[in-house]
Amino acid sequence: MTKYFRSNVDAMASYIPGEQPGRGTQIIKLNSNENPYPPSPAALAVLRNIDGEWLRRYPEPFAEEFRQAASKVLGIPSDWIIVGNGSDELLSVVIRACVAPGRKVVYPMPTYVLYETLSKMQAAEIIEIAYSEDYSLPLEELAAANGCVTFIASPNSPSGHLVSTDDLRKLASQLSGVLVIDEAYIDFTQENALTLVKEYENVIVIRTLSKGYSLAGLRLGFGVANPKLLQGLFKVKDSYNIDAIACAVGTAAINDQAYKNACVTKIKASRTKLATDLKQLGFHIWDSQTNFLLTQPREGNAEYLYQKLKERGILIRYFKQPGLDDKLRITVGTDEQNQALVEALIYLLGSGDKRIRDS
Structure with a gap:
């Protein structure tokens, strides 16, 4: 039989995203870490007033309008910013620019599984270093591996923990390759590593508008790095990778920090409850x-609960892999969605805990 694909592509498994039910499906979706609140009214207003001329012409190749807006919000020069079709595209751009067959890609585990998928596309040598039970960064092992690309998600998924800026600084100082700090969830915490891009030429911080800004469907992310690093990344990005609508809507959203912060405050309170x-x-x-x-359910029945909740119209995330197969990752929804989840779990676990039902 004819072989169409490179041997490494034939051998690799596809990335499997969280289930996406059809539009209009009556389901509580707590499996993909989407923001439960709508996007900024300012962003929606832009969407309602799209000029047909924007669609007739090619978009600005570097999404300059968004770069300028992000520059003002972050206090970073606009030429230190690269914009991508979601932060996933920027992860891919880094891999394409820096990784050749046999070169090392390094990251701690468990973490975002797309790092593995992208690395296998390039036939990279993958070095996965296990997190300890307390999720402290395996700093010495990561530094010793000295990959051409090292990925650190902070905050990390699926664990939710934040890696301290001090640890990231120590790691950056010991690496000769690129350190990618994936800050997809940074809006839900206080500390960030943005200062490191000014300290180290080999560091890129990558962010997204999917989480804090409620724009997962828009596909817009951005990276911040020294222009010396960005100049190589620009060479391998698609010519017009950000469409005009995404640029305009994303610009309005990032300018509306008050709305984003208000939604984040509600989510953090719901997370605690x-x-x-x-x-x-x-x-x-x-x-x-x-x-x-x-x-981690007390009874060790994570997969059972995942399946039973799905039958009841509630989607959460279950990872059937070592170290995670007894755990569940649950997106924080609205208080009403969270309460529906808790009540379903009470029923499934056979608990009569009145404190939960009355809370």
Whole structure:
């Protein structure tokens, strides 16, 4: 039979995203870490007033309008910013620019599984270094591996923990390759690593508008790095990778920091309450600096609960892989969605805990 694909592509598994039910489906979706609140009214107003001329012409190749807006919000020069079709595209751009077959890509595990998928596309040598049970960064092992690209998600998924800027600084100082700090969930925590891009030429911080800004469907992300690093990345990005609509809507959204921050405040409060309710049901909960919780059911029946909740119209995330197959990742929804989840769990666990039902 004819072989169409490179041997490494034939051998690799596809990335499997969270289930996406059809539009209009009556389901509580807590499996993909989407923001439960609508986007900024300012962003929606831009969308309602799209000029047909924007669609007739090619967009600005570097999404300059968005770069200027992000520059003002972050206090970073606009030429230190690269914009992508979601932060996933920027992860791919880094891999394409820096990784050749046999070169090392390094990251701690468990983490975002797309790092593995992208690395296998390039036939990279993948070095996965296990996190300890307390999710402290395996700093010495990561530095010793000295990959051409090292990925650190902070806050991390699926654990929800934040890696300290001090640890990231120590790691950056010891690497000769590129350190990618993936800050997809940074809006839900206080500390960030943005200062490191000014200290180290080999560091890129990558962010997204999917989480804090409620724009997962728009596909817009951006990276911040020294222009010396960005000049190589620009060579391999698609010519017009950001469409005109995404640029305009994303610009309005990032300019509306007050709205984004108000939504984040509600999510953080809901996160605290949901964690408390799940603990009362006997779940072990890892501290989270994100819009989701990593949880471990007391009975060790994670897959059972995932399936039964799905049957009841509630989607959460289950990872059938070592170290995670006894755990569930649950997106923080609205208080009403979270309460529906808790009540379903009470029923499934056969608990009559009145404290939960009355809370």
